[in-house]
Amino acid sequence: MAGDASGLKAALEASAGDAHAKANRALALRTAGGIVALVIVVVTINFFSHGSFLTAVNLTNVLRQITYNAILAIGQTFVIVTAGIDLSVGSLIELTGVVMAGFANAVPLQGPALVAATLVVGLGVGCLAGLVNALPVVKLNLPPFITTLAMMLMARGLAFKLAHGRPIAVNSTAFDGMGTGFLFEGALRPLGLPGIPVSVLWMAVLVVAFAIVLTRTRFGRYVFAIGGNEEAARLAGINVGLVKTMVYVISGGCAAVAGLLLMARFGSGSPNTGIGSELQSIAAVVVGGTSLMGGRGSVVATFFGALLIGLLNNVMNLLGIESYTQDIVLGAVILIAVIVDELRKRYLRA
């Protein structure tokens, strides 16, 4: 019996190995197919845009433009995997931006110390707002759509009040590197590359870090479990309230980082830069294949969702398509992405 069991166990491990290998092969195949399709699309686009799409400068620009949306969408992914939603992130960019600009002008710090202190203040505001979003959801079981909608209005109103309706210009030059600077300019220039924008590096670090948090940590597992079956998670002894609170805090924190980068880019904290951002971030999450029903999702996929939306906007700009048409195309792409995802799931289940 024991020998039997250990034999079975060995067979299982082999089978799991097979499954991994099969999954890897499938992934390789999909990736290869995707690359071929991408090359065809890119060459076509490049032809029609008279070569202005496939330049290092343009592609670097795309990455820099999607930074804010991608960072918001990271937090949004955590919230949506628990079957929640966060509508407040666009306003929180503004509120944290205004608070951080005011703070930076008021304190006698300079250089990196000023940046660090400002970031801490911004994170404090963003995370606190996330906590306020979460408490009625966790304690009273209110729908997050409502609590974060209320926060969206309150944060925007507060940002306008604090800034007296105008952008607050940042006096210090300490943030310039973060907003407009490049890394490795010297090393990459001979290759025809402008260097790596500092804000893109922030995005990359956050994507990798939170991808690890979601897939490799206990907390990440609990996020999936709660989205998949909250009652089963509760009965397994998981502190559901704490985990749900944490995802809204993370989302608020991501909004603060996006707010800091945006403030650095424009040299001011402005109370109306985030309008519509919450919906853009949800679009990135959905295009990335995360289910609004919860239980499924990936930070890396969300990044590619944001990238796809960014590329689409860029291409349409290069092709001279007017902005109204761009909205129509973007809406259609989101719809198609969700339909394809649903059909794929049904196919897999059948």
Added chain:
Amino acid sequence: MSGIVKTFPGVRALDGVSFDVRAGEVHALVGENGAGKSTLMKVLAGAYRADAGTVEVDGRVVAIDGPRAAEALGIGMIYQEFNLVPDLRVVDNILLGHEPMRGALLDSKAALARAAGVLGDLGIALPLELPARRLSVAQQQMTEIAKALVRSARLIVMDEPTAALTEREIDALFALIAKLKAQGVAFVYISHRLEELPRISDRITVIRDGKTIETRVTADLPQDEMIRLMVGRPVAAHFPDLPPVAPDAPVVLRVRGLCAAGGVSIDDVSFDVRAGEIVGLAGLVGAGRTDIVRAIAGADVPVAGEIEVSGRRVRVRGPHDAIAAGIALITEDRKGQGLVLGMSVRENTTLAHLDRFAARGFVDRAAEEGVTNEEIAELRIRTPNSEQTVRNLSGGNQQKVVLAKWLIGDANVFLFDEPTRGIDVGAKAEIYALMLALLARGIGIVMVSSELPEVLGMSHRVLVVREGRVRAEFARADVTPAKVIAVAAGVAA
């Protein structure tokens, strides 16, 4: 209805049920939990399609292939859980789907007149303009009856209509049934309350194991005879031999004066479970058995009482406390409460003990996979590997994954709620064998089961629960199905 057969994967829920109902008759259907009454009802309602057999209405063979068809045939269903829309007004509920129209618009005056007319015929009054959620249970039931009559039902099927009513409300209901009988409306009356049948029914049909056992005129079927027919068989012999509990076995679970207000309130529940012992909780569905184990496991937080595990007092404020104290609850509803269906076998297995695989917060997948594969081998879970999504497993194998989740911990009290519901015979035998293995490890087990043979065959002691309290205790040696049913149905002590 004659020769109705309905099978589900692994179960033959109905196996040739036949009975007839005459105009103006109340025909009672009785049987144990799981005898097939609900399935039969769903066939009549068109929610399930029978695999064999025929249904005749007024001598014509009919096909009931959906709720609309049942309605067109004049069959009205009143389920135990009412089907009212809580936020709609009573009048709108009564006329739902049959709203009087004036052109393209709703004619609310005609609606009120129509509903009032139906209620007037019944001789009852209901606050037509209030939302249904504001009604008492009895009023909601009246609304359901009115709803059926608006659809010109000539046969009304009622499932446990008196379960939530007070004595006076029951009298009113029975008066209403009598009135409708006089108008030629027929009733199928499903009830566990055997003592009320002589008052209300004309004939009684006993169902057991999905088969019709006997139909008799109510006056010719005394209660003890009815119980004998319901139980029928001797306790089946396919249960393993339970090893006796050692006389000096320590008490692993001590419950004293436990009160909780979950789905069904439980009141002053006290009992002990010793190492190597299975205590069975018997009783009707809704008697509070599940609520007792849920309170012990912290799924519903107890409001009073003491719980001790191996002599140590445990304050249960939630599932976490119970798990930490060594209590494992294997819930009745696997899909709703036991498993995250979209996760893999591995992720479900480790979910309740993830801190063990996550030193400093990072999950060690290799360790998880190792432990999961051990459980797959040990429990013979039929899955291609540990990465399979549990949604794709059969019911029996899903149940084994739930067990694996708790077996990897070191709980010494296992609470099983309907451990074998909806799984096939082979998997049942494996679950029983596993329970014996747990006993050998010195674990104490509480088992809730609606299958009487299972409770009797797999328990050292049986506690019978009714209305949230433990009403009787029987030792293995002197428990009989008839004794348990008598207490559960409120006929004895």
